[in-house]
Amino acid sequence: MSLPLIMIATALVAFTLGGLTMWPFARRLRSRLTDAIWQLEHDPVTGMLNRAGLLAVHSILAKAAASQPVVVVLIDLDDFKPVNDTHGHDRGDDVLAAIGGRIADIAALHGGTAARLSGDEFAALLPVRTADLAxxxxxxxxxxxxxxxxxxxxxxxxLTVTASVGIALAEGxxxxEEVALRRxxxxxxxxKHQGRNRHAVYEPGMAMPAAGDRRGPRLRDRRISDEATA
Incomplete structure (x- = not known):
């Protein structure tokens, strides 16, 4: 075999061996990147989407079907703090996971998706398949x-936990956050103001109840206010 052919064969062998050596590393790297992306868009307690994940889903829906309205459901558990105080945060997380699973199942049944936004607050994003929002x-x-x-x-x-549910229609x-989720x-x-363990449907012109009937501004409200005054 001539010297050039020997050099080419040696290079090919070295490349092949190098590829075989790097393949497990590349596979592990891809797996870690996939896990990191999943964690960025999912809640670790319930396995549901988090706020960022739900925003991503809405963005995809808005681009895919811009003319189609969507149904947004906001769910806030009633007086959940005593559950953590009485049973501990681990058991409280178990309850959140169980309830989150129910919310996700309902959303999936109606062709939508659900997320845990924070604490004891959940949301669902659904296509319009019925006019009976109530x-x-x-x-x-x-x-x-x-x-x-x-x-x-x-x-x-x-253990029984109830929720106050707000539901609204919005254009895709x-x-x-500023319109659909706000409604x-x-x-x-x-x-909440009407007694909890019930729902209310958003109607045009409906305003936020007086401050005394609320728990205070949510994180997203404070962020929007900060951005407006910056």
Whole structure:
């Protein structure tokens, strides 16, 4: 074999061996990148989408079907803090995961998706498949209020958690947080004001209840206010 052919063969062998050596590393790197992306868009407690993930889904929907309206559901659990105080945060996380699973199942049944936004606040983004928003909202209220099986100190038991639900229609091109989610937020606070464990449907002109009936500005409201005054 001539010297040039020997050099070429040696280079090919070296390249092949190098590729075989790098393949496991590249595979691990891709796996880590995939995990990192998943974590950026998902809630670690429930496995649901987080706020960033839901925003990404809305962005995709807005581009794919700009003329189609969407249904936005905002769900806030009623008086959830005592659950953590009484049973501990680990059991509280178990309850959040169980309720989050119910919310995700309802959303999927209606062709949509759901997310845990923060703390005890969830949201769902659905295509418009029915004009009866009240009935849809009541489905969320009723299923969330079903008892959750909870084991505390080795003893099984049942825990009931209720929710206030706000539901609203918005155009697919409407800004999600500033318009779509804001409308559902206003409706949700009306449900709180009307006694909790119930829903309210957003209507044009509906305003946020008086400050005394609310828990205070949400993080997104404070952020929007800060941006407006910056």
């Amino acid at each position: 009935r849809l909202a009541d489905t969320f209220v009723a299923l969330i209020a079903q008892p959750v099986e909870l084991t505390t100190d080795g003893a099984p038991g049942l 091109t409407d800004p999600f 559902a937020d206003i409706a949700m606070y009306h449900a």
